Amino acid sequence: MRNKVRSAFEVCPIEVGVAVAGGDWKLTIVSKLVAGPLRFGRLQREAGPVSAKTLTRQLRALEDDGILIRTVYPEVPPHVTYELTESGAALAEIAEELGDWSERYIRPVYDREDAG
């Protein structure tokens, strides 16, 4: 994943953004964290049908790239929260725009196919 980002740097900044934020679930995760920190289980339920394995992978990648912060509370049972950094909040705005864009331009395309 990091290697992908590194080679993207030699192409263009947009491709870097795609490498960092383009994975499945990543932008959805970020958007779910705008309202405030969430715990792992809650985040998994809110994000959609994502497996624990994949969610963990994506969260770790987002953490490595400085998009969110993982906090472990030393309790039993375990308690872990995820919250956005400034970088993550900025990314969340782009995620929202992408969502609006797909509602406006993509949904009609597929609705038309379903009708026809």
Place this chain on the structure above:
Amino acid sequence: MRNKVRSAFEVCPIEVGVAVAGGDWKLTIVSKLVAGPLRFGRLQREAGPVSAKTLTRQLRALEDDGILIRTVYPEVPPHVTYELTESGAALAEIAEELGDWSERYIRPVYDREDAG
């Protein structure tokens, strides 16, 4: 690819956007077309180290989703151009924002790693 988009509709609009625009090279392709239509070969050179096979795939997907228009001029040798639709132009703006975001927030992360 279309199946991925269809299932994304059942999750959230952001995930639809990722499914449609999140593939490697797609946003870069779109950004290269903002200045005006380009031919296949030119686009391939401008986009970066993308193979003809992948570029073709991505262009077809973008066409299917109404993001760009492919025009074939019946000449010898063949002449094909790609140009953005309104949808594509709107997506290009988001692509630019993502590029700016990565320059501002991601580059420092990796520069710091390279230094350390």
Place this chain on the structure above:
DNA sequence: CGGTATCCTGTACGATACTG
């Protein structure tokens, strides 16, 4: 609760060779 380990399938993508 918040993961990890293992296995598995599907697909993305590049390289190369070829074509109308």
Place this chain on the structure above:
DNA sequence: CAGTATCGTACAGGATACCG
């Protein structure tokens, strides 16, 4: 020029079982 066909590798991501 603008692709297509074929092959091969890499990795994403789900399912399941298990752990501190």
